Amino acid sequence: MDCQKIIKTLKHKDFIKISNNGEWFEDGAAVYVKEIKDNVFLLFVILKNIDIENIQALIAHFDCFSSIGLKEPEQIMFYLSIKDKDDLHYFEPYLKAPNN
Numbered sequence: 001m002d003c004q005k006i007i008k009t010l011k012h013k014d015f016i017k018i019s020n021n022g023e024w025f026e027d028g029a030a031v032y033v034k035e036i037k038d039n040v041f042l043l044f045v046i047l048k049n050i051d052i053e054n055i056q057a058l059i060a061h062f063d064c065f066s067s068i069g070l071k072e073p074e075q076i077m078f079y080l081s082i083k084d085k086d087d088l089h090y091f092e093p094y095l096k097a098p099n100n
Contacts, residue, residue: 003046003053006088007032010044013095022070033068034094040077041068042094055082057091 007030011017015032025031030046040061047054057080060073080087088095 003048003055006044006055006082006085007046009095015044018069020069022072024072025069031069033065035065036094039064041065042091043068056080057082057087 010032013034015034018031018033020027020029020031025045026047028048030048032044032046034042036042036059040059043058043060045056045058047056057078058076059078061075061077062068062071062073078090080090082088
């Protein structure tokens with residue numbers, strides 16, 4: 001899977017890269033976030049180690065945007081470890097640019 005292509009897609013679809021300052025995500029993880037409902041966010045967490053690039057996607061409820069990357073979510077509603085680009089079809093509605 002080409003993580004760089006996915007990162008490029010996220011950057012063009014209104015996702016914001018946030019700082020990972022807490023302990024919930026692994027050190028060195030890149031976290032991209034988009035709010036999909038009030039305080040419900042779609043997160044793509046990209047983990048990189050020597051052997052493999054791993055992408056995890058989740059839909060989670062946080063108390064506010066600024067708590068992402070600092071605290072655990074209040075609720076995880078959906079979680080998926082993305083193994084190939086076909087797994088992204090679950091998120092197609094959220095990867096489309098808004099019409100407004």
